[in-house]
Amino acid sequence: xxxxxxxxxxxxxxxxxxxxxxxxxxxxxxxxxxxxxxxxxxxxxxxxxxxxxxxxxxxxxxxxxxxxxxxxxxxxxxxxxxxxxxxxxxxxxxxxxxxxxxxxxxxxxxxxxxxxxxxxxxxxxxxxxxxxxxxxxxxxxxxxxxxxxxxxxxxxxxxxxxxxxxxxxxxxxxxxxxxxxxxxxxxxxxxxxxxxxxxxxxxxxxxxxxxxxxxxxxxxxxxxxxxxxxxxxxxxxxxxxxxxxxxxxxxxxxxxxxxxxxxxxxxxxxxxxxxxxxxxxxxxxxxxxxxxxxxxxxxxxxxxxxxxxxxxxxxxxxxxxxxxxxxxxxxxxxxxxxxxxxxxxxxxxxxxxxxxxxxxxxxxxxxxxxxxxxxxxxxxxxxxxxxxxxxxxxxxxxxxxxxxxxxxxxxxxxxxxxxxxxxxxxxxxxxxxxxxxxxxxxxxxxxxxxxxxxxxxxxxxxxxxxxxxxxxxxxxxxxxxxxxxxxxxxxxxxxxxxxxxxxxxxxxxxxxxxxxxxxxxxxxxxxxxxxxxxxxxxxxxxxxxxxxxxxxxxxxxxxxxxxxxxxxxxxxxxxxxxxxxxxxxxxxxxxxxxxxxxxxxxxxxxxxxxxxxxxxxxxxxxxxxxxxxxxxxxxxxxxxxxxxxxxxxxxxxxxxxxxxxxxxxxxxxxxxxxxxxxxxxxxxxxxxxxxxxxxxxxx
Numbered sequence: 001x002x003x004x005x006x007x008x009x010x011x012x013x014x015x016x017x018x019x020x021x022x023x024x025x026x027x028x029x030x031x032x033x034x035x036x037x038x039x040x041x042x043x044x045x046x047x048x049x050x051x052x053x054x055x056x057x058x059x060x061x062x063x064x065x066x067x068x069x070x071x072x073x074x075x076x077x078x079x080x081x082x083x084x085x086x087x088x089x090x091x092x093x094x095x096x097x098x099x100x101x102x103x104x105x106x107x108x109x110x111x112x113x114x115x116x117x118x119x120x121x122x123x124x125x126x127x128x129x130x131x132x133x134x135x136x137x138x139x140x141x142x143x144x145x146x147x148x149x150x151x152x153x154x155x156x157x158x159x160x161x162x163x164x165x166x167x168x169x170x171x172x173x174x175x176x177x178x179x180x181x182x183x184x185x186x187x188x189x190x191x192x193x194x195x196x197x198x199x200x201x202x203x204x205x206x207x208x209x210x211x212x213x214x215x216x217x218x219x220x221x222x223x224x225x226x227x228x229x230x231x232x233x234x235x236x237x238x239x240x241x242x243x244x245x246x247x248x249x250x251x252x253x254x255x256x257x258x259x260x261x262x263x264x265x266x267x268x269x270x271x272x273x274x275x276x277x278x279x280x281x282x283x284x285x286x287x288x289x290x291x292x293x294x295x296x297x298x299x300x301x302x303x304x305x306x307x308x309x310x311x312x313x314x315x316x317x318x319x320x321x322x323x324x325x326x327x328x329x330x331x332x333x334x335x336x337x338x339x340x341x342x343x344x345x346x347x348x349x350x351x352x353x354x355x356x357x358x359x360x361x362x363x364x365x366x367x368x369x370x371x372x373x374x375x376x377x378x379x380x381x382x383x384x385x386x387x388x389x390x391x392x393x394x395x396x397x398x399x400x401x402x403x404x405x406x407x408x409x410x411x412x413x414x415x416x417x418x419x420x421x422x423x424x425x426x427x428x429x430x431x432x433x434x435x436x437x438x439x440x441x442x443x444x445x446x447x448x449x450x451x452x453x454x455x456x457x458x459x460x461x462x463x464x465x466x467x468x469x470x471x472x473x474x475x476x477x478x479x480x481x482x483x484x485x486x487x488x489x490x491x492x493x494x495x496x497x498x499x500x501x502x503x504x505x506x507x508x509x510x511x512x513x514x515x516x517x518x519x520x521x522x523x524x525x526x527x528x529x530x531x532x533x534x535x536x537x538x539x540x541x542x543x544x545x546x547x548x549x550x551x552x553x554x555x556x557x558x559x560x561x562x563x564x565x566x567x568x569x570x571x572x573x574x575x576x577x578x579x580x581x582x583x584x585x586x587x588x589x590x591x592x593x594x595x596x597x598x599x600x601x602x603x604x605x606x607x608x609x610x611x612x613x614x615x616x617x618x619x620x621x622x623x624x625x626x627x628x629x630x631x632x633x634x635x636x637x638x639x640x641x642x643x644x645x646x647x648x649x650x651x652x653x654x655x656x657x658x659x660x661x662x663x664x665x666x667x668x669x670x671x672x673x674x675x676x677x678x679x680x681x682x683x684x685x686x687x688x689x690x691x692x693x694x695x696x697x698x699x
Contacts (some may be wrong), residue, residue, distance in 0.1 A: 012397040013389060016382040023379015026372040027481030033364060034484060038652045040362040041279070044304055044353045045222075045311045046338065046345070049075055050082040050185070051091070052286065052316045058094045059318065059327045070331060071188050077335040078345035080355050081191035083224060083313065086199075087178045089123065089138070090171040097127045097134055097178070098160075098195070102167040110155060121170040122153060124160040130180050131159055132646055138163075141175050143205050174199040176211055182218045191357055192218055192259070193311075198225045198266075201234050203241035208232075209248060209282055216252040222311075223249070224257040224281065225264055233266030242266050246273035250527050255360060257281045257311060260303075268492050276486040279310040279358045280650070284319035289330040296337030298593060300344040305351055307650050308489065310358035312344070316617065338688050376481045377407055380422040383474065387429035390436045391512065416493070419482040426482075426646060428504050430475030431639035434468040435509040438615075438632065439517055441467075442622050458675060461619040462668065469664055472639040476646040480653070488649040495647040499638055507637045513629050525687050569638040601655055603663035604641055611638025612667020617674040638667065 008226055057063040074082075085091075092098045100123050101109065107116035114122070123138065142148040142163055148170075153162040163170055174197055182192055195214050200207075208231075215223075225231060232241035249256065249270070255277035256270060271278050284296070284301040291299075299531035303309035316330045338344050345355065379402035389396030410418040441464055479495065487493035586606075595602040615635025621627025642660045646653075 016386050019382035020379050023376050024477045026375035027477035030481040030484045035653050037363045037555030038359045041359045042353055043356045043358045044348055045081050045358050046079050047081040047083050048079045048314045056318045056329050073335055077338040081193050082185050083193045084177050085195040086174045088175055099124045101124050119166050121163040124158050137175055160304055192220050194220045194223050196223055196231045198229045198231050198233050203232055203235040203239050212252050220256050222257050229265035230267050230270055230472045232596035242269055246270055249274050271492055277360050278490045279360055281311040281313050282309040283313040286315040289316050289334055293336035297344040297347055301347040361489055380426040380478050383429045384425045387432050397406050420496045423479045423482040426478035427475040427501050427643045431472040431505045431636055432508045434471035434639050435636045436512055438464050438468050457620050457623045461616045463483040464619045475643040477510040479491050479646050491650050501644055505636050505640045509633050513633055601658040603659055603696050607638045607641050608666035611635055613671040613674050620675050
């Protein structure tokens with residue numbers, strides 16, 4: 001019976017390899033579909049927060065002249081759109097459209113014709129040309145939406161309104177975007193990006209229909225939501241308001257903007273209901289608006305090329321400078337970052353982008369995708385089963401059957417969870433199998449007694465490294481194929497399990513090295529552990545248990561304890577550097593910029609400076625010394641890193657491919673340099689030791 005099971009598992013291994021290959025072939029059409037989608041939507045919009053500019057203008061002696069001057073400068077710098085917020089009494093007052101008084105202020109102004117003790121807000125329409133328009137804007141909100149009583153009021157022939165609400169409370173109410181401001185912006189040639197909040201509660205259905213109609217008439221194509229939730233989120237449970245907003249967006253042909261690294265409540269549902277008419281935005285905050293112009297331009301270019309950002313949002317700030325007794329701002333610094341040969345606009349255009357109103361990606365859906373996705377599921381399960389079989393061969397067939405049954409059950413629960421789970425499993429399995437293969441090739445090399453010349457070992461190291469890369473790359477195809485959906489383009493959904501991908505292959509590789517390579521044992525034990533016929537492949541569980549026993553019986557020296565502690569510290573630091581929230585020192589940031597400017601695409605530092613050279617040098621060293629196996633364990637970082645590069649699903653495929661190839665090429669060069677340094681240093685040391693030992697005899 002045991003022989004029958006072993007024979008079945010050996011045959012299963014071949015079948016599973018064929019299934020993995022079939023899955024890779026099934027993923028290729030998904031690769032082309034994604035690349036085709038990434039070639040669409042090559043227009044970038046540079047948007048300025050106009051509220052910031054108006055706030056700065058309010059401190060100037062002639063606000064209108066200042067604003068006109070800044071609009072000219074913005075156009076010259078390449079800004080093509082302005083963000084217009086919902087207005088308020090406070091904003092209209094700041095812009096000198098109206099003047100708002102409390103009851104006490106109105107009493108003083110009118111010589112106490114108004115009672116200072118009443119609770120009311122008094123509004124005068126200082127923009128007499130548009131008085132009727134602003135009267136309607138205010139009454140529609142206060143009377144129509146909030147049932148606040150409003151009555152006519154005037155002072156010295158200037159018309160106004162008396163609102164029966166305190167001034168402080170009235171100043172917080174959100175009004176529709178300023179129609180006069182939108183017309184002025186549009187007449188100057190700027191596009192309008194509307195910023196809406198979820199402040200209007202309960203959700204005013206008819207009012208919002210009217211508002212969206214006016215936004216469309218003003219040429220608004222994109223809405224950027226303000227705050228922590230999208231418009232309509234608060235009343236979705238009672239009034240289905242999110243559904244209503246989605247319907248308005250579709251009816252009026254308006255898309256929505258996803259703010260990078262900000263998860264707004266209700267956004268994902270709105271994106272789904274509008275068929276993903278979405279673009280992504282990168283924001284320059286007011287605190288960052290004073291950074292060096294060169295840094296700013298590089299940052300914007302990187303956002304567009306590396307993260308598929310199609311809208312750059314600019315904030316500025318004003319601060320009090322006590323030394324000059326003036327208010328200073330960062331407007332001119334931003335213009336420098338945009339304009340000129342080294343500015344962001346020029347760099348974006350050289351990279352193939354145009355400035356204008358952006359469009360979402362054109363993502364085609366084909367009928368053949370469903371059956372191919374099924375092949376990908378089978379291939380991913382087969383890849384995971386092969387990884388299990390690499391450690392315990394008797395379980396390879398059972399692992400595949402169990403994986404297929406589990407996948408079927410998970411598909412019923414959630415297709416999304418199935419795709420994400422298998423993508424993670426494949427991404428972990430591929431680099432682990434690559435290292436297992438490398439360990440086995442080392443055993444074969446050692447058992448064959450191949451002449452260990454320097455040239456032969458270098459050739460063997462390079463062949464092993466590049467073949468391992470190819471094995472690891474199999475996980476890339478499964479990530480692309482299984483996670484091929486619009487939600488991943490716009491980072492509405494993401495690859496799940498980044499920390500697991502960065503840790504589990506390292507742990508599995510270390511376990512394999514300890515149990516099956518004789519890493520901690522004598523040279524004789526290591527030789528026995530590395531028999532040509534892969535003894536563990538025959539014995540399976542027995543070999544694994546034997547390896548555990550040998551490890552437990554190993555004499556642990558202080559050196560091993562120190563090395564284990566150092567390894568733990570390195571792993572903790574390594575994990576702290578993974579993900580988007582990792583902290584980067586100014587020196588490393590400068591080094592990254594140097595790589596970016598030199599190659600156009602920045603290769604990953606941990607790949608070409610650390611992991612790939614460790615792999616190549618480790619194989620070279622392990623061909624003669626067991627210590628090389630430790631370096632080879634570190635080399636798995638580079639193998640999993642190339643898979644992780646493609647797990648950044650918002651990065652264009654071509655950029656990820658260039659990054660991986662560059663890292664592998666540079667890593668190969670540095671690995672060869674490490675070998676040369678080792679050979680030179682070791683020969684010098686051996687010769688010096690020989691001379692040292694011979695010196696006493698000569699004397």
